[in-house]
Amino acid sequence: MSEVDAMTQDDSKPETEPVGGESPRAEHPTIAVKTQFQPGSAGDASEKEKVFELKDISVAYGGNPAVKDVSIDVYKHEVTALIGPSGCGKSTLIRTLNRMNDLVPSASVTGELLYHGEDLYGPTVDPVQVRKLIGMVFQKPNPFPKSVYENIAFGPKTLKMEGEMDEIVERALRRAALWDEVKDRLDDNAFGMSGGQQQRLCIARCLAVAPDVILMDEPCSALDPISTGKIEDLMMELKEEFSIVIVTHNMQQAARVSDRTAFLMVELDADEQSRWGRIVEYDDTQKIFTNPSDPRTEDYVSGKVG
């Protein structure tokens, strides 16, 4: 089946490529998935499109390693979750994907990071351009101290996008499931909104510039459960258009929303002076949570260690 056909299928769940030749999720009773590919089909032309390919990515701040030797692939139209205990470098890792680490002078990134096959850290690459295509939502909602309308319109205006601004704003707010709540209050200051609304506003703001990928760094950790639920539902809708990478310290959230999960652990060096993170396992979410390959993963997801 060609990829285009796959995309026009009226599936509620995307196709997944089983990694490592495992049997498909179809065996799991709660999720019915149509698997299109043979196990171990790397190199198959109908292979799922990769958004990011990380090869031995390591990040260090001023010589102190934060995350080491990450080699994973992130796929299009999936929600990819990064989980792990605090200090394991999940945030650092996700920030390499849109070059936000550039803002830290002492940060250095080694390894290869391909975005749709292009080296994201190539010599001619402009980080500003990168961030237009790869958007980010932060842990603590950070709306601008302006009106709802101005918050959303800032991106398109600054990037000189074409189209009627009113339409762009409305579309972004609808897409973020916020339109009905704010349509009569577009000129109100964003700071007057609740935390959950502010975060959806930030998501809408990100959507307004029409990115390709949305990165979310613990987007719900500052929110109440109801707002969290709304945003999780939103994620499931958005992945039809975008590709999403989410960092979360909430395992159940990862299990709920993601298609693929990467589990990172902290490593210490010999004399416990420095610590960094490393990928332990990266696989289908179902597999990570029900039948992980690595005992450390098992310990973490079953709550034995945190």
Next chain:
Amino acid sequence: MESSGHIAASQVPAITRPRLEAASPRYGEKVIYWLLAACAGLSVLTTTAIVISLIVPSIEFFGEVPIFEFLLGTDWGPTFTPPGFGVLPIVFGTLSVTLWALVFAIPVGLGAAIYLSEYAGPRVRRILKPILEVLAGIPTVAFGFFALVFITPQIQKIWPSFLGSEPGIFSVAAGGLAIGLMIVPIIASVSEDSMSAVPAGLREGAYALGATKARVATKVVFPAALSGIVASIILAVSRALGETMIVLIAAGNTPNENLLENFNPVEAIQAMTAFIATTATGDIATGSITYKTVFAVAMVLFLMTLAMNLLSIRFVRKYREVYE
């Protein structure tokens, strides 16, 4: 990325290379960077200009007047014939006024600071601090006038006879008092900042032992805030050294060759700043010996305040280090 649920095949872009290079060379950003850097660099330019404006005439000055005669001599009268170039009288004049200013300002300023930091409730602080700001904002010509028409007559009135003759129209006492009043806000607010920064835990420990406020203030808070307090005093000294209008109006313009007599509060003196102000009027000729003398004196003044400032930075850094 339209807001439809499905993406028709025709709308899917062929998998093309994403454009990651900059859309435009963005020269504007570079221009802005250099413009802003120039604004910041102006400060360096200003310092350089000040230094050059002082050094060049000073060097020429020392070509004509031996440096030791200048720095160690007590015969000051550059505009007289024959001219005297010993600068010590006016240096001592400045030092004297500064000293008397401190005699007034340190107890008053520190007292106000301790009161604000340890005793005053929030309502009192809300009234008192703005009042101190008002005091800080009063133009120096107003202080000078106050010294001349209020302080001087009052001093003359209450001057006890056993202290000898009372001060005349111009006196160190009047000038010193006025400068002292002017620098009280500097000492008070910087010291108060420093004392407020002392962690509450230190105070509470002492109070828990039953100590009185006085003890806590003097034996716990004051020593802990010491470097900030010293910084405030140094800043105040620097300000007093450079003060022109008050000394000009109230302390007189007659240099006193007897160096120690400069410190006598009833005496009139000439401060360095007063000399500069009266001599550097618009018609002073560039390159004349008078011109060079003015700048040589300004050089001495500049070096004195610079030394004070660098010293105070050291102390401020020490007290900031601990809490930040």
Next chain:
Amino acid sequence: MASRRDDPKTARASIALAGARGVTAAMLSDQPRRDVVRNTIFASLLLLAVAVALAGLAFLIGDSLIKGAPRLNIDLLTNGTSALPANAGLRSAIIGTVWIISFVALFIVPLGVGAAIFLEEYASKESRLARTVEVNIQNLAAVPSIIYGLLGLAFIARSPLNLGFVVLTASITLTLLVLPIVILVSREAIRSVPPSIREGSLALGATQWQTIRHQVLPAAIPGIATGVILALSRAIGETAPLIPLGAATFVTFDPSGPLSGYTALPLQIFDWVKQPQDEFQVLAAAGIIVMLVLLIAMNSFAIWLRNRYEQRW
């Protein structure tokens, strides 16, 4: 690495401990009544200090009010300069001050805010450039104001700028004098904008300048405006820097433009102070009241502005 003994935190803690030890020793000795007495005396001394400061301020303002009352009328503002006290007034001086301060405002906003933006947003904090600039600004803030006047005399009135003794010379000189204030306050205002705002803007694909221009600066404007107004009120009150600039205190005309001769409020007052006749003393006092009213109004406005528009994060 400094040894633990040199660590300021330890120094502070040990000073405080010594104090606490002294306190405890005193507590455990039987002098509680002496303590109460000492405490009362101490508190009274503090109040005395505060009272003296307040009294000084009160006497200054009160004395000027009393002495200047006879001339606190509209003539004071409408009369021009005159050798006869009855005909003398502040008109030329006020116009001169307005001209001078207008140009100061024009200069300090771009220069001061520009420097602040550069130091806060562009320069790496540890770089040699940033630290040199910072040290320079700190030192400039401590230079006596009369030396700025000499700088103006040396390079602005005379070569290389050769402007002569005109409004513009005074404006440039005063600009250099108050620039450190504007830079300091603007930096604080910019710094108070949280990094999350910048991150949010950059993550959308905005450039650094776009972020500063559309998000950081607008949020910092109330603080910056307050700083500018405070700097201007400082500039209005400065006399010393203008003295070497040959400001003729006896101008018979109203200053007419940036290249005209001038007098200014504090200069006119100083001139009156110097006159022996009592009537001029009255004028001086009245002039001081006018200046104080102006300055208090400006500073109150600046504070109101900050309270009203300050962004709370």
